[in-house]
Amino acid sequence: MPEPDPTDELYPPYVAYVRPWSRETGPITRPTPTPPPTPAPKQSSHVATGAVAFISAVVGAIAVVGLLALLGLFSDDTTEAAAPAVAEPVASTVVREVTTEIVTNPAEAGAAEAIAIKVVPSVVTVEVGDLQGDTLTLTGSGSGVILEDGYIVTNHHVIDGATRSRIVLQDGRTYDAEIIGSDAWTDLAVLKVDIAGLTPIDFGSTEDLTIGRMAVAVGNPLGQEGGASLTVGVISALSRTVIFDSDTALYGMLQTDAPITSGSSGGALVDENGKLIGITAAIGVSQAGAEGIGYAIPVELVERVTNEIIQTGTVKHGFIGIVGTNYVADAEDGALVPAGAEITDLWPDYSAAGDAGFAPGDAIVEVNGVRVTTMEDLVVQLRLFHVGDEIVLTADRDGTPFRAPVILDERPEDSPPPTDEESPGDG
Numbered sequence: 001m002p003e004p005d006p007t008d009e010l011y012p013p014y015v016a017y018v019r020p021w022s023r024e025t026g027p028i029t030r031p032t033p034t035p036p037p038t039p040a041p042k043q044s045s046h047v048a049t050g051a052v053a054f055i056s057a058v059v060g061a062i063a064v065v066g067l068l069a070l071l072g073l074f075s076d077d078t079t080e081a082a083a084p085a086v087a088e089p090v091a092s093t094v095v096r097e098v099t100t101e102i103v104t105n106p107a108e109a110g111a112a113e114a115i116a117i118k119v120v121p122s123v124v125t126v127e128v129g130d131l132q133g134d135t136l137t138l139t140g141s142g143s144g145v146i147l148e149d150g151y152i153v154t155n156h157h158v159i160d161g162a163t164r165s166r167i168v169l170q171d172g173r174t175y176d177a178e179i180i181g182s183d184a185w186t187d188l189a190v191l192k193v194d195i196a197g198l199t200p201i202d203f204g205s206t207e208d209l210t211i212g213r214m215a216v217a218v219g220n221p222l223g224q225e226g227g228a229s230l231t232v233g234v235i236s237a238l239s240r241t242v243i244f245d246s247d248t249a250l251y252g253m254l255q256t257d258a259p260i261t262s263g264s265s266g267g268a269l270v271d272e273n274g275k276l277i278g279i280t281a282a283i284g285v286s287q288a289g290a291e292g293i294g295y296a297i298p299v300e301l302v303e304r305v306t307n308e309i310i311q312t313g314t315v316k317h318g319f320i321g322i323v324g325t326n327y328v329a330d331a332e333d334g335a336l337v338p339a340g341a342e343i344t345d346l347w348p349d350y351s352a353a354g355d356a357g358f359a360p361g362d363a364i365v366e367v368n369g370v371r372v373t374t375m376e377d378l379v380v381q382l383r384l385f386h387v388g389d390e391i392v393l394t395a396d397r398d399g400t401p402f403r404a405p406v407i408l409d410e411r412p413e414d415s416p417p418p419t420d421e422e423s424p425g426d427g
Helices: 047-070 106-122 299-312 375-382
Strands: 017-020 123-132 133-147 151-154 162-170 174-184 188-192 213-218 229-247 248-256 268-270 276-286 287-297 322-330 334-348 363-367 389-397 401-407
Touching: 047 287, 106 123, 106 213, 106 268, 123 401, 133 162, 133 276, 151 299, 174 299, 188 299, 213 248, 213 276, 229 287, 229 375, 248 276, 248 375, 268 334, 276 299, 287 299, 322 375, 334 375, 334 389, 363 375
Parallel strands: none
Antiparallel strands: 017 276, 123 133, 123 162, 133 151, 151 188, 162 174, 174 188, 213 229, 213 268, 229 248, 248 287, 268 276, 276 287, 322 334, 334 363, 363 389, 389 401
């Protein structure tokens, strides 16, 4: 099932393009750090905070005294001052010193520290290369996240083309790893090490994830010695389509501003509770360089794909046998509204959707009750299911709902789809 063509009219030119962090082209070298130059001492031009506070207190006291005098609470008459203690009670005024201090967010700082304690032991450095004789020549590195039973998830592009791999734990221990399998369509891969005592990551969910929620990226940028590092940000956007080139696209990606860089690919994106919500895979760049935009593969897809790789060594993707495009409806106020995935053609020879009664012109609007507004949404939902699963599709057919069960076929890897100039993809 070929992926969307970014030259299509539905994909306007991007100011920024996206790329995964690919393997290095030569052996990894670790440069010797150079200590930073000692900065020249600066002479402060500001008045000390204590002095400002003292002057403020004095001025405030003078103002209070003046106010009390205007109210007649002070008198020069010594006779009245000597009167017996039967006068009305006199209110007392306390003047406090004003101070200024910078307050950080202890909750966020404490959360990041707690997340580091919990998550860092579950993140490893992945080193890949070629074995020449008895020598492993490293050609690149990335990150990985520990699953149950010694399995480790990373990106497909981290291990793509490598014949050998190994993992480095946070404490520096290094082990050879077996590549169990990988999937280019979702950019995920699974490694295996036969050692005990590893700390598996806790899985979270993106179901209730909202923009602005705390997001923490844990990986090993630049393949540095010393293990994983942690960066803090938020969820910037949901369900992004990330196009690497004309042949590779990822759908339903999480976007974050937590800094991600080379070597972080395959690392963990976790929520405020330290639970996995995604595997970091790519960043957005422009001519000016990195733009503070990182992308992660949602945890639900990670779980589905890694489980299948562990069980079978490969991944098969569901296919309903259609060619489609984005369906846009007209709102009452004249706006154009994304409203579904329109079937423009059925796959020749076989089509599970066609067999179920769906036809060109139908706009698929739900998959198992989950709303679908674009062709990309449809692909995201289909990839959460296995070949052979039965799903229920709902379509808008000339304003009338049409619903039917569909059994997913296997995606044909090599067959070209029917051509359609307006089609961004097939499913």
